[in-house]
Amino acid sequence: MAGDLHSRFAASFARYAERTLVEAAGRAWSYAEIEVLSARLASRLGELGVVPGERVLVQTDKSVETLLLYFAVVRTGAIYLPLNVDYTEAELEYFASDATPVLAVCREGDEPLFERIGKGRVAVRTLAALFANLPEAQAPPAPRQPQDIAAILYTSGTTGKPKGAMLTQRNLVANGETLIELWRFTSEDRLIHALPIFHVHGLFVAVHCVLLSGASMVFLEKFESGAVIELMARSTVLMGVPTFYIRLLADLRFTRKAAANMRLFVSGSAPLSADIHRAFEARCGHRVLERYGMTETGMLTSNPYDGERRAGYVGPPLPDVELRIAEFETGVVLAQGEVGIVEVRGPNIFAGYWQMPEKTAAEFRPDGFFITGDMGFIDTDGSVQLVGREKDLIISGGLNVYPAEVEALLDDRADVAEAAVIGVPHPDFGEAVVAVVQPAGRFDADMVREEMRRDLAAFKVPKRIIVLDELPRNTMGKIQKKLLREQYANLFEA
Numbered sequence: 001m002a003g004d005l006h007s008r009f010a011a012s013f014a015r016y017a018e019r020t021l022v023e024a025a026g027r028a029w030s031y032a033e034i035e036v037l038s039a040r041l042a043s044r045l046g047e048l049g050v051v052p053g054e055r056v057l058v059q060t061d062k063s064v065e066t067l068l069l070y071f072a073v074v075r076t077g078a079i080y081l082p083l084n085v086d087y088t089e090a091e092l093e094y095f096a097s098d099a100t101p102v103l104a105v106c107r108e109g110d111e112p113l114f115e116r117i118g119k120g121r122v123a124v125r126t127l128a129a130l131f132a133n134l135p136e137a138q139a140p141p142a143p144r145q146p147q148d149i150a151a152i153l154y155t156s157g158t159t160g161k162p163k164g165a166m167l168t169q170r171n172l173v174a175n176g177e178t179l180i181e182l183w184r185f186t187s188e189d190r191l192i193h194a195l196p197i198f199h200v201h202g203l204f205v206a207v208h209c210v211l212l213s214g215a216s217m218v219f220l221e222k223f224e225s226g227a228v229i230e231l232m233a234r235s236t237v238l239m240g241v242p243t244f245y246i247r248l249l250a251d252l253r254f255t256r257k258a259a260a261n262m263r264l265f266v267s268g269s270a271p272l273s274a275d276i277h278r279a280f281e282a283r284c285g286h287r288v289l290e291r292y293g294m295t296e297t298g299m300l301t302s303n304p305y306d307g308e309r310r311a312g313y314v315g316p317p318l319p320d321v322e323l324r325i326a327e328f329e330t331g332v333v334l335a336q337g338e339v340g341i342v343e344v345r346g347p348n349i350f351a352g353y354w355q356m357p358e359k360t361a362a363e364f365r366p367d368g369f370f371i372t373g374d375m376g377f378i379d380t381d382g383s384v385q386l387v388g389r390e391k392d393l394i395i396s397g398g399l400n401v402y403p404a405e406v407e408a409l410l411d412d413r414a415d416v417a418e419a420a421v422i423g424v425p426h427p428d429f430g431e432a433v434v435a436v437v438q439p440a441g442r443f444d445a446d447m448v449r450e451e452m453r454r455d456l457a458a459f460k461v462p463k464r465i466i467v468l469d470e471l472p473r474n475t476m477g478k479i480q481k482k483l484l485r486e487q488y489a490n491l492f493e494a
C-alpha cells in the first residue's frame with residue numbers, strides 16, 4: 001500500500017463508503033460523503049493558493065467542518081497546522097510569523113486579528129466562508145512521498161520559543177497502522193471522541209484509528225461526563241487524558257452497567273495514577289489501557305490489549321519502536337532497571353523542528369535516537385515506568401505548560417521582583433500551575449491573573465498566585481523549586 005496519508009484515507013473512503021465515519025450534533029456523515037466534501041473543499045483550497053508544501057494554519061472550533069478541512073489539506077499535499085483555540089493574539093502572532101502560512105482559517109469574528117498578524121500576506125477565511133458555494137469539482141489528490149511533511153504541531157520548549165514539530169506522511173501512517181493492530185480496531189467500533197482536534201491525541205491517534213479501520217466516531221465538542229456516559233451504551237472505545245477518568249469516577253451515573261457495551265478505555269498524555277487505575281476497575285470492571293507518546297513521536301509505548309495492563313506503567317514499546325534508557329548528560333545506555341532518560345527511534349519519530357536545525361540536532365543522539373526528556377526505567381517484563389521529567393514541564397489536564405514561559409511574563413512586570421512557576425498536585429487536572437511571586441511594591445494577585453489572561457491561553461494562567469517576601473534560594477542564589485513544590489503539595493487537596 002502507498003506510504004502517504006491520502007492514499008490510506010482513500011482506501012478507507014472506498015472500502016467503507018456507505019458506513020458512517022462521523023456523527024455530530026445528531027447528524028451522520030458516511031465515508032463516501034466525507035470523501036466528496038473534502039475533495040470539493042480541496043478545490044476551494046486550490047483557488048486560494050494552497051499547494052503541496054505550503055502551510056495552512058487552523059484555529060477553529062471542533063466540528064465536522066474542521067475535520068473536513070484536515071482531510072482536504074492532506075489531499076492538496078499542503079501542511080496542516082492546527083492551533084489550540086485558547087491561544088491569544090500574542091501567541092498566535094509567533095506561530096503565524098514562524099510558519100508563514102498561505103492560508104489561515106479562523107473562527108467567526110477573528111478575521112481582523114488574523115489579517116493583522118498575517119500582515120496582508122496570508123489569505124484569511126472562516127470555515128463558513130470556505131464552505132460557501134463549494135465548487136462541484138473534486139480536486140485530484142497531490143502525489144506525496146513518505147518523507148514529505150504532512151503536519152506541523154507546535155510544542156513549547158523549556159527555553160525559548162515554541163518549536164514546530166514536522167510530522168511526515170510516513171510518521172502518521174506508520175503510527176496509525178501500528179495502533180489499529182495493537183488496539184484491535186475494526187469497522188464494528190464506535191469511538192467516543194471527546195478530545196480537542198488540535199493535538200496529536202485527538203487528531204492523529206483518535207481520528208486515524210477510526211479512519212484506517214473503517215470504524216466510526218461520535219464527535220463531542222468537549223468532554224462532559226454525562227454526555228460521554230450516555231454514549232457508552234452504543235459505543236465501544238473511549239480515548240482520553242487522565243482528567244476524563246477522574247471526572248467519570250466523580251460521576252455516580254458511571255457504573256458497570258453504563259460501561260457494559262464498551263470494550264476499551266485508553267488513557268495518555270499525562271500520568272494516570274495507580275489509584276485511579278484501580279478505582280476505575282473496581283467501578284466498571286475495565287482496566288484502563290495506558291499508553292505514552294509525544295507530539296514529536298506519536299505513540300511510543302502501550303500496555304498490552306491482552307495480558308497484564310499494569311497500573312502505573314505505560315507498557316512496552318510499540319512493535320516498530322526501539323526504546324532505550326540512557327544517562328542524560330553522556331548518552332551512555334543504561335542497564336535494564338536503571339533510571340535514566342527515555343530515548344526512542346522508529347518510523348513514527350518526527351523529521352525535526354521547522355526551520356530549527358540546531359534545536360533538532362540537539363535533541364537527537366548521533367545514532368538517530370530522539371531524546372524525549374522523560375525519565376524512566378524498563379522493568380523485567382519489558383514494561384516502561386515513567387518516574388519524572390528531565391524537562392521543567394507541567395502537564396495540566398493533558399496540556400503542557402512550560403514554567404519558563406509563564407515566569408518570563410511575570411518577571412517582565414514592574415510589580416514582580418521574581419517569580420517561580422511550579423506544578424502542584426491537583427485532584428482534577430493532575431497537576432495545576434501555581435506561581436510563587438516575590439513582589440516589587442504593591443501587588444494584587446487577582447488583577448495580575450486577569451492581566452495574564454490577555455497574553456496567555458487560559459490553561460497556562462496560574463490557578464493560584466502565592467506571594468512571599470522572599471523566594472527560597474540555594475547558596476548559588478538559584479530558586480529552590482523543589483522546596484516550593486513540597487511546601488505547596490497540599491494546596492489543592494480534595
Ligand code: MCA
Pocket residue numbers: 194195196199200201202222223241243244268269270292293294295298396397398399429458459460
Ligand atoms: C481548561 N482549563 C484548564 C484546562 N482545560 N486549566 C488547566 N488545565 C487544563 N487542561 C481552564 C479553563 O479555561 C477554565 O478556566 C478552567 O480551567 C476550568 O475549565 P473546565 O471547564 O474545568 O475545563 P474543561 O473545558 O472541562 O477542559 C478540561 C479538559 C480539557 C477536558 C481536561 O483541558 C481537555 O480536553 N484536555 C485534553 C487535552 C489534550 O488533548 N491533550 C493531548 C495533548 P477559566 O475558568 O479561568 O476560564 S498531548 C498529546 O497529544 C501527546 C502526543 C499524547 O501523549 O497524547
Ligand code: AMP
Pocket residue numbers: 155200267268269270271272290291292293294295296314372373374386389395399400
Ligand atoms: P506533548 O508535548 O503534549 O506531546 O506531551 C508529551 C509529554 O506528555 C511526554 O513527553 C510525557 O512527559 C507526557 N506523557 C504522555 N503520555 C504520558 C503517560 N501515559 N504518562 C506520563 N506522561 C505522559
